[in-house]
Amino acid sequence: xxxxxxxxxxxxxxxxxxxDECTLQSLSVVAKRLTEECxxxxxxxxxxxxxxxxxxxxxxxxxxxxxxxxxxxxxxxxTWSDGLWCLSALLHEHPAHLYSFTQVxxxxxxxxxxxxxxxxxxxxxxxxxxxxxxxxxxxxGDYLATLNFLALFPHLETTVVTSPLIYRDPGVVDVPNLxxxxxxxxxxxxxxxxxxxxxxxxxxxTCYRRVGLGLVKVDNPTPLERFFEACSDSLESxxxxxxxxxxx
Amino acid sequence: xxxxxxxxSYPVSSVSNRHHFYAHPLIPxxxxxLVHCPPNLLSxxxxxxxxxxxxxxxxxxxxxxxxxxxxxxxxxxxxxxxVWECPFPDDLEYFSxxxxxxxxxxxxxxxxxxxxxxxxxxxDMYFDLVGLGDEVLxxxxxxxxxxxxxxxxxxxxRTQPVEVNRAMASxxxxxxx
Numbered sequence: 001x002x003x004x005x006x007x008x009x010x011x012x013x014x015x016x017x018x019x020d021e022c023t024l025q026s027l028s029v030v031a032k033r034l035t036e037e038c039x040x041x042x043x044x045x046x047x048x049x050x051x052x053x054x055x056x057x058x059x060x061x062x063x064x065x066x067x068x069x070x071x072x073x074x075x076x077x078x079t080w081s082d083g084l085w086c087l088s089a090l091l092h093e094h095p096a097h098l099y100s101f102t103q104v105x106x107x108x109x110x111x112x113x114x115x116x117x118x119x120x121x122x123x124x125x126x127x128x129x130x131x132x133x134x135x136x137x138x139x140x141g142d143y144l145a146t147l148n149f150l151a152l153f154p155h156l157e158t159t160v161v162t163s164p165l166i167y168r169d170p171g172v173v174d175v176p177n178l179x180x181x182x183x184x185x186x187x188x189x190x191x192x193x194x195x196x197x198x199x200x201x202x203x204x205x206t207c208y209r210r211v212g213l214g215l216v217k218v219d220n221p222t223p224l225e226r227f228f229e230a231c232s233d234s235l236e237s238x239x240x241x242x243x244x245x246x247x248x
Numbered sequence: 249x250x251x252x253x254x255x256x257s258y259p260v261s262s263v264s265n266r267h268h269f270y271a272h273p274l275i276p277x278x279x280x281x282l283v284h285c286p287p288n289l290l291s292x293x294x295x296x297x298x299x300x301x302x303x304x305x306x307x308x309x310x311x312x313x314x315x316x317x318x319x320x321x322x323x324x325x326x327x328x329x330x331v332w333e334c335p336f337p338d339d340l341e342y343f344s345x346x347x348x349x350x351x352x353x354x355x356x357x358x359x360x361x362x363x364x365x366x367x368x369x370x371x372d373m374y375f376d377l378v379g380l381g382d383e384v385l386x387x388x389x390x391x392x393x394x395x396x397x398x399x400x401x402x403x404x405x406r407t408q409p410v411e412v413n414r415a416m417a418s419x420x421x422x423x424x425x
Binding site: 073074106108224225239244 | 289290292297299300307328418420421
């Protein structure tokens, strides 16, 4: 029945199944005309958080522009554990694989610490900057280095910065490369790092078209009040805000 | 967690001297942290257009009221309220009274925009209880829920309950949720 429908209709049906991995896997082997569309959803995002995952990907997926890597739209590096190693491995041991991600539009790196070994790695992200439109980072290192990292991506439409862990006062920062960078969303969890986000609410925000502030798990109004008092001079560019109290 | 006030003029916040919310005799009052959001919390956000707030009815009522009331932006287009623990409207008078302060704060947003503004303030409201959204939707269509706001704004009552993590993630671009 499905195979008798026009391709556009088939694609619509498959799109409705985008989160049903088992069905997509089954459908992908029913007929060649279903395979392509199913793969588009099955490999739309990959989450890399360990050396094992890197190895598994590199040893089972063939690199190249026609490989499965071309379906990946969201590349999610969770670098908390041995994540630095993940990026290192991908870039130095399997460079062909990185260059196979030809359609990545969204890049997530948490945490991002350009001071450490990531620095060299991130500078050699290859062609990713030309396709990436949205980026999600949790900065954990040098503020200026983080800004320079963002400057690698000329086509950013959305930048999400979540609970930054920036220890130094950046002072006066010249960020000419960050002009007209689309939307900036600052997400602060529990306001425990609220003061650090002040760095992001000062000069760079003037470069963004819209700024959004997401405050989640706010314990009580007191830190919220302090936060807004401290940021009051830099809030003019904020156009949208969300606030969720408590643990829920 | 909930205290029922017996006095019609019992000040909910006895610590903070900045706010004096007086409770209805039958309205449960808030006994969480006795410090509430300041009345000028969002006053410096002059370009604000969109607000999403979670409203745990018994815990956050006065904070959400303070947040909405502190908005000074004349460009507000959208308010989304994720409502938890809201009592069922068995007693319509009590229910309407409980929402009237929120309604007033929302009315203020379209009043701030001025009568000449082409854009209306759209309020999207989600409830955690199955059936509550249906009931509130029915009341709003009959003009018994936030009638004054609907004179100048658009009220969308969503009948499908939303899960809290999905609500919190809704500020993110779709791929990052």
